[in-house]
Amino acid sequence: MARRVTAGAPPMELRATQARNRRKDFFYSLLRTKAALAGLMILSLMILAAILAPLITHYDPIVISPPDRTLPPSRDHWLGTDGFGRDIYSRVVYGARVSLPVGLIAVSIAASIGAVLGLVAGYFGRYADAIIMRIIDIMLAFPSIMLALVVVAILGPSIRNVMIAVGISEIPRYTRLIRGQVLSARELLYVEAAKVIGVPTSKILVRHILPNVVSPVVVLGTLSVGSAILAAAGLSFLGLGAQPPRPEWGAMLADGRQFLSSHWWVATMPGLAIAITVLAINMFGDGLRDILDPRIRT
């Protein structure tokens, strides 16, 4: 692969030295970024709703009731009912318990494995780098949806395996990002200095390299929680997602599509839930990026 010297992202000098100052005005900046704040608020509401689900709904999200099927939104059923007569509002709220973790866990899997691979490849270079990056190249060249598809096919369709599948297919992005950050951090003067005075490798990695890596990973991670939720929805559409009757938003949307022309709310409500969540995550992530990226701070 390219030895892309100084490609794209220039080294983030001053990062470590400024860490403490930054933390101080972090929240100030965050507040300043209205969109990010709005995103954060929506997300908090969603998480709160997921936690309080039993308190704020009065229908079981799973029990079917055919006579009540495809009822339009009303006082009884705020968002209407689905094809089996289940209350869509309850399902959307309970669905947050399924869909939000899907995004978070998939990203955690990707970021943690990606971080290890990226650190090793970036810091040790040479053979480790060559081997890891070839593997990453192979994974990247392998179409991600096919990767997710076969992982689910091997492990069986369940929400847990969807998380694993989406997580695995996202590993290369993190590995590359982190490797790039490590490469530039490694050249930093104080890291060189630490090496010269014999600080142990593990300590250098944790103390000096990792902090440089954290913020871009946080930004990418935040943003990809959204794309992970979408990827899971896509798998549901292809029939390889969560198992019914679990109220997973993607599966609800996919199931509801048959009613699009006759009972619009069945698909629209879970669709909106996904869109608003991902939107909120992205708004928040954008704000984070603005704040954490010193180059565009004004």
Added chain:
Amino acid sequence: MGLSKNSISTLGQDGFSRRTLLRGVGALTALGALSPLMAACGSDDDEPGPASGTTENTPVPAAQATTPAEEPTTTDAGDEDDEGDPVSGGTLTFGEFSEPPIMDPRVSGATIAWRLFYNIFDPLLVQDTETGDFLPGLASTWEVSEDGLIYTLGLKEDVTFHDGTDFNAEAVKFTFDSILEPELKSLAAIGYLGPYDRTDVIDDLTAEVHFTDPYAPFLNNLSHSVLSPVSPAAVEQHGEDFGFNPVGTGPFMFQEWQQQTSMILVRNPDYNWPIGVYQHEGPAHLDQITINFISEPTTMLGTLMNGETDVIDAVQAQEVERLQADDNFQILLPTVPGSPQVLPLNAVKPPTDDLKVRQAIIQAVDMEAVVDTLWYGTRKAAQGPLSSPTWSYNPVVETMYPYDPDAAGALLDEAGWTMGSGNVRQKDGENLHLIYITTGGSNGQAGELVQAYLLQAGFEVDLQILEYAATASLMLAGEHNIARIYFSHTDPVVLTTLYHSRNIEGTNFNRTMKPDDTLDEMLNDATSEMDVETRRTIYEDIQEYVMDEALIIPLWEETVLWGARAGVKGLHFQPLGGAWFYDVWLEQ
């Protein structure tokens, strides 16, 4: 799937809510004909039956008390009220749910291909769906030796293949012989040849087909499109690619096939040997048929509504009523004979190895309600191992297992499964646990509904909705208590496929998993019994036996949900639900 169970409990479900379910069920039965529109549909599994030959299949106008359809569900719903004379010309655009993998009748195992073959290839015989009689196809006479070992076919004269070569006894022999070649990888036709030995060409127009064992279903099989003669010259020319350049004797000629998109058939101008079911002489009315492959059911209906297609064969059930009320459209619902959709019960794996448990399972599910919920009255609940339009259908099965949760409970009590805490029955400290393996789409939705009833009866049900390929391996390994299968066929010989012990391994179409000598013997007898009435009796007994043993939960009888523009005239249907496009014409 332990995870999925956990999640259900974290979701705050404290057992299955009895009240909700009962309320649902009561209202459902009361409603009878359901008006509102709802779920179902989608997925390959809904792919309805193919076209095939027939037996003395009397198309029982399937008792459709619950059908909102104005037209009763019959196998031949043809537009008898055609106004005006047929007009020649025009292109029919046909929206088809699935794409045939290959257009070689000798090879293909896909139902959609079987249906399309009839347009390009003529079968040797054809069956009248009204009377059940066999009518001439490419064979004008046929004779069966008393011992059932030799079938003599007298062929029509002056029939030519689309490539101009003559159709004759050699072509019949060539077709049958080539089916047996291992390199051809025949999927279906090889099974329809039964214990085939050889074909002797007596003269140009007489072929003698020999069997090693008496083979009763063969006349029926000859009416199935997979045994339609192919042009030997074209096979010679195209070799392995014959399946993409099919050449037969049918009323339409293959012109073009764009993978994943469309197939174009054009009128055979020389056609003047209409097979027995056709309603006019000479070439077909239509100039051309464009078949558009539309694999997304939601998109499919839209194409009919906005005029992208003239006719489609996968209307979403919940939209049927709306289309019926609309003068611009017509809905036709031929029921498919053969095995209905059924859920085979694993008779060797606990707890379904216990007859009482199996019987209780069947009685615990209100299948009428399940089927109505799923299909809005367009399909009816099945009662036994054969669907009602199949020849030899035994109505006795209809009264064997009425929905009766109390009786189901009593059976389970007798079997030692007593109600424990959390509405789950237990025996010796073990929960009454079932593994239910099925595929997605309507089968998955049926799974959710059936699961709801079983939970109610005190079962613990692990419902696994998987892609077909994955279910196939699990079912072969016998991991299931409840599986699923659907097999359309015009002859009850389909029961051999589904219940003979030799199909447990290998093909694994027998998903009851239990070798049963009595059943095997009856099935063997029926296959070789040449006396029609005796054969019927054996099949009636087999159906009763299968239900006595409670080897399946019958789900629903498949119907093909055809929808067409009002201006499409002369639609009538092949025994297994495909359309005969030969008689179709377009109102100007």
Added chain:
Amino acid sequence: MLQYIRTRVLLTIPVLLGVSLLTFSILHLIPGDPARILLGDMGGGAAAGDTSDEAYQNLREELGLNDPLPIQYANYLGNVAKGDFGRSFQTNREVRDSILEVLPYTLQLTVVGLGIAIVLGGILGIIAALNRNTWIDSITMVFSLFGLAMPSFWLGFILIQLFALRWTIFPSTGTEGINTLVLPSLTLGLVASGVVARLVRSTMLEVLGQEYVTTARSKGLSERIVILRHALRNALIPVVTIVGLQFGGLLSGAVIIETVFARRGIGRLAVEAVLRRDFPMVQGTILVAALGYVLVNLIVDLSYAWLDPRIKYR
């Protein structure tokens, strides 16, 4: 530079080998016997009237599934080296022919979709960057994010409902003619425009904050020239990146849209092949997708050098 290109081209070989080995291994890990699936017709009405175990065994033999795995893989590699991707289990058609037949349609979809994404996303991104931290910025970003936040199949169905059913302006399905391309490529374009807009915005901001731009400004160059000459050229970098990513993810991105619009393409081909355990077709489609990814990325990396003189290759 030539040296670099040569190295990169050589490096694709182990990558493609790795992809093929990975594909092969995965295919044999997935449960599901291709022969049995062929006989079963995907759970619909099934195939054989009364198929014997013999027929099933014959099928396995003829499909080459009875050979030891290493031999199967070696055979496959040998054939691929000769340009023979084998025949599909399902259709018995040459895998190569099938892929070549549908590939142009996926390319069409991707190119037009990307075109829409770049134009729309580019405009939104520039507007947002120039009006940073104003309500215009927020609105444009929220708008572009919304496209990004919608599951593409949902967006596709909504477009069908509106433009193919309510107002029959464009067909909902099909592959022939420019009309059929509108809705699918719009779906793809709207989704991708969000990504482009965000990248363009942040790059513009970055560039506008750079010293040379400040210098240019202080030299009294008009804002328009500053933006056109300096900022835009740099803003092209993320566009190139996204083009690379999208093309690399050609198959992944197209699968769902091709399914929704019943459009022919390599994405559908691949997914259906996985579901039907059509081994040769899975291997073929993944290999072609991987090859596409590798080539496009090579081109993308090279174009960075042209766009950003700071980037050097060795």
